Each structure stands twice: as C-alpha cells, then as structure tokens.
Amino acid sequence: MTCVYKLDELCQKFCNPAPNDGSQPNLVIVALDAQGQPYFKHAFNTQVCKQLNAWLVGFSAILKRMTACNFKWLIHVMLYYHTKIILSKQGNGVGNMEASREDEVDEAEESSTDDED
Structure with missing residues (x-):
C-alpha cells in the first residue's frame, strides 16, 4: 500500500510531522552522528x-x-x-x-x- 498524500504539496506543507527544511525546530533538529556528519533527529x-x-x-x-x-x-x-x-x-x-x-x-x-x- 502506498501513501496517496505523499505527493500532495498542500499536505506536505501543512501536515508533515517531520519537515526537513528547518521550519519546525521544535519537531526536528539537526544533530551530529559519531563521525560528525549532520542528520535530522526528532526533537521530542x-x-x-x-x-x-x-x-x-x-x-x-x-x-x-x-x-x-x-x-x-x-x-x-x-x-x-x-x-x-x-x-x-x-x-x-x-x-x-x-x-x-x-x-x-x-x-x-x-x-x-x-x-x-
């Protein structure tokens, strides 16, 4: 089964619980792994x-x-x-x-x- 809303721009903008664009710093933050590479991580x-x-x-x-x-x-x-x-x-x-x-x-x-x- 596939997600029908995955390509919906409106849904991605307003319903995405983990945006990777930095617009929701209380939900997703940038952290560093053991090698010092940045990755996105849930902030809660x-x-x-x-x-x-x-x-x-x-x-x-x-x-x-x-x-x-x-x-x-x-x-x-x-x-x-x-x-x-x-x-x-x-x-x-x-x-x-x-x-x-x-x-x-x-x-x-x-x-x-x-x-x-």
Missing part, C-alpha cells in the same frame, strides 16, 4: 508525550470548560510544578534551588505585609 520524546497526555486526562473535565487563555495558563502552571516535583524526586539541585527561591520570595512577602500592619 514521544513516550514522554504519551505519559503527559495520560496524566492530563484526569483534568479533562476542567480543561474542556476553560477559555483558551485560562487553558494555556493552567497547563503552563501544571507543567511547571510537575517538572519541579520530578526534579526534586530525582535529587537534582535545580528543583531544590527553585523551591528555596520560592521560600525566599514567600518570606519576603510575609515580612513586607508585617511591615504594613
């Missing part, structure tokens, strides 16, 4: 995408009712905190540094509200 991990989608299904009822702006904000915040939790579980200093920075900000905010009283 599909397994991680599947896991993320499975995690987000639990929030689908909430997400369906949101405006586009609220949806983008909530997804951004959820991913930020999810990444922070994962990094701290891995023992990576980045997650711990972020947590300590937030604690410092919280302490500064508390002291500023105490000064106002």
Whole structure:
C-alpha cells in the first residue's frame, strides 16, 4: 500500500510531522552522528508525550470548560510544578534551588505585609 498524500504539496506543507527544511525546530533538529556528519533527529520524546497526555486526562473535565487563555495558563502552571516535583524526586539541585527561591520570595512577602500592619 502506498501513501496517496505523499505527493500532495498542500499536505506536505501543512501536515508533515517531520519537515526537513528547518521550519519546525521544535519537531526536528539537526544533530551530529559519531563521525560528525549532520542528520535530522526528532526533537521530542514521544513516550514522554504519551505519559503527559495520560496524566492530563484526569483534568479533562476542567480543561474542556476553560477559555483558551485560562487553558494555556493552567497547563503552563501544571507543567511547571510537575517538572519541579520530578526534579526534586530525582535529587537534582535545580528543583531544590527553585523551591528555596520560592521560600525566599514567600518570606519576603510575609515580612513586607508585617511591615504594613
């Protein structure tokens, strides 16, 4: 069986999940092999995408009712905190540094509200 859309210019331009012209750097990047020769490589991990989608299904009822702006904000915040939790579980200093920075900000905010009283 052959792909009927392979020669369709419109489909190649707008539906190609892996363009090799550099137009989608978030999908395809140029990497170097062991001999230093450039080759095209997927810039994302599909397994991680599947896991993320499975995690987000639990929030689908909430997400369906949101405006586009609220949806983008909530997804951004959820991913930020999810990444922070994962990094701290891995023992990576980045997650711990972020947590300590937030604690410092919280302490500064508390002291500023105490000064106002």
